[in-house]
Amino acid sequence: MAIQTQNLRRLLHTVEALSELGPALTAEREFSETSRLMLSAIMEAAGAREGVLLLFNDKPAMLTSSAAQGFALMPDPAFIPLLPKHVHALTAARGPIVLNSSTYSVFLSSNGNVAPELFKCLAPLKAGGRLAGVVALGRRPGDALYEDSELDALELLCSYIALAVQNHALTQTIAQRISENLRLMASLHGFYDNALEAFATAIDVKHVNIHGHSLRVGRYAAAIGEAMGMEPSDVAALRSAGYLHDIGKVAVDARLFGKPGALNPEEFREMADHTTVGYQIVSSVEFPWPKIPETVRWHHERSDGSGYPDKLFQDDLPMQVRIVGLADSFDAMTSARPYRAPMSVGSALSDLVRMAPDKYDPNVVQGLLIQVRRDAVGSNRTPLLATMPVNIAASDIDQLAATLQHKVSRGKMYLTKESGH
Numbered sequence: 001m002a003i004q005t006q007n008l009r010r011l012l013h014t015v016e017a018l019s020e021l022g023p024a025l026t027a028e029r030e031f032s033e034t035s036r037l038m039l040s041a042i043m044e045a046a047g048a049r050e051g052v053l054l055l056f057n058d059k060p061a062m063l064t065s066s067a068a069q070g071f072a073l074m075p076d077p078a079f080i081p082l083l084p085k086h087v088h089a090l091t092a093a094r095g096p097i098v099l100n101s102s103t104y105s106v107f108l109s110s111n112g113n114v115a116p117e118l119f120k121c122l123a124p125l126k127a128g129g130r131l132a133g134v135v136a137l138g139r140r141p142g143d144a145l146y147e148d149s150e151l152d153a154l155e156l157l158c159s160y161i162a163l164a165v166q167n168h169a170l171t172q173t174i175a176q177r178i179s180e181n182l183r184l185m186a187s188l189h190g191f192y193d194n195a196l197e198a199f200a201t202a203i204d205v206k207h208v209n210i211h212g213h214s215l216r217v218g219r220y221a222a223a224i225g226e227a228m229g230m231e232p233s234d235v236a237a238l239r240s241a242g243y244l245h246d247i248g249k250v251a252v253d254a255r256l257f258g259k260p261g262a263l264n265p266e267e268f269r270e271m272a273d274h275t276t277v278g279y280q281i282v283s284s285v286e287f288p289w290p291k292i293p294e295t296v297r298w299h300h301e302r303s304d305g306s307g308y309p310d311k312l313f314q315d316d317l318p319m320q321v322r323i324v325g326l327a328d329s330f331d332a333m334t335s336a337r338p339y340r341a342p343m344s345v346g347s348a349l350s351d352l353v354r355m356a357p358d359k360y361d362p363n364v365v366q367g368l369l370i371q372v373r374r375d376a377v378g379s380n381r382t383p384l385l386a387t388m389p390v391n392i393a394a395s396d397i398d399q400l401a402a403t404l405q406h407k408v409s410r411g412k413m414y415l416t417k418e419s420g421h
Contacts, residue, residue: 031168035067038161042135043069045153046121046146050138052078055165056131061087063112063134071118071138080112091131096123096154098146121146123154125162132166200243202250212387213331218242220327220368223384227367234320237289241324244292245299248278260338272308275300291320299325302359314361322361326352329360330368334388345372345385346392353404362408366401373397 035053043051050070054063065078082090089107097107098121108116118138125133135158140146200214222239230238252274256267263271279297298321301307303314307325314322333348343351349372356362374380376394 046150048137055133078114096151127162127166196243223371224367227370241295248274
C-alpha cells in the first residue's frame, strides 16, 4: 500500500510538472531561464537533489551545460567531449539509464571538466530520433536508488523537454548561419571594394591625364548618395558603379586620350563606344549590387535626351545612373585634359547648377553641393576633394543651392500654370 501511495504521489508530481512546463516552454523568455525551469521540474518529478541539463553539439561532438542545480562542484559551463561510440550509445538508449561503474565509459568520456562519476542517472533527450541533449541527475535524498517510477516520470518529461531543446538548437543554428552569412557578405564586400579599386586604377592607366578618374568618380558618387540619405548598401553600389563606369575604355585606342584638340566624328564614335563595350564586359558578371551594367552603359546619357548611346531622358534613367553621370562630369570638369586646363571647383559647380534640370537631376546636383560645402567648412571626416583646393566659400555654395532651388520651383510653377491647375 505504501509503494502504491508513493507511486501515486510520483505520478501526481509528474502531471504537475507537465502542467507547469507547458507555459514555461511556450513563453517568450531567455533559454537559460527556461533551462532552469525544465531542470527543476525534472528533479522534482525524479526526486533528485542534483541535476544538470546538457545540450548536445555535433561539431565537435560535445555536451555543454545549460543549467545545473545542487552540485557542490559543477563548473559553469560544464562540458563533456564525446566519442562516436558515446553518441551512438546515447542515441540508441531506450529511455533513462541508471549508471554504475561499468557503464560510465559507455555513455560518457572523462575528458571534460566534470567527472562522469557525479551522475547516477542519464536521460537522453531525443527529438526525431536525433540526440538533442542529456539530463544528468546526481544523488537522491538518502542516496536512494532511482526506481522504475522515477525513470518512467523522467522518460515522460524528457520527451517534451527534448522538443524544447531541439527548437532552441535550431534557432541557434539559424542565428549562427545568418551571422556567418553577414560576416561572409561583409568580407565579400571588402574583397569587391579592393578588387574594384584595382580595376579602376587599371582602367585609367592608358593616359596620365585620367589617372585616378575612376576612383574619384566612385568616391564622388558614394558621397552624393550619402548626402541624399541613401542606404549603406546603395552607397556601396554607387561606389562600385563609379569604379567601373569607364571599363569599356580598355578597348579604346590610347592615342585618343592624348589628342590635344577636339575629336573628329569618327574618333568621337570610337570613344563613345566605350559605353556599349563596357556594358558587354560587365553584363556577364554577377555583382552583389544591381544596376552596374546599366550605369556603365548610360553614364553619358543626359536628362534632356542629348546623351549617348541610347538618347534616354531623365525618367528612363535609374537614380544610380544619374548620380554616376554627374560625378563623372564633375571630375572631368575639374581635371586637366590635353586640350584644356582644369576648371575650379566653384566654376564647375556653377556650370552644373546652370545645366540643371536640363542635363542633370537637380537632386543629385544638390547632393554634390552638400558634400562640397562640408569640405568648405571642414565637417567632412574624410575630405571629398582631397586632391584639389576647395576654392569656393560656404556662402557661395549656399547661393548656388538657392539658385538651383529657385530654378526647380519656378519650373514647377510654370508647368502648373501651363496645365491650368
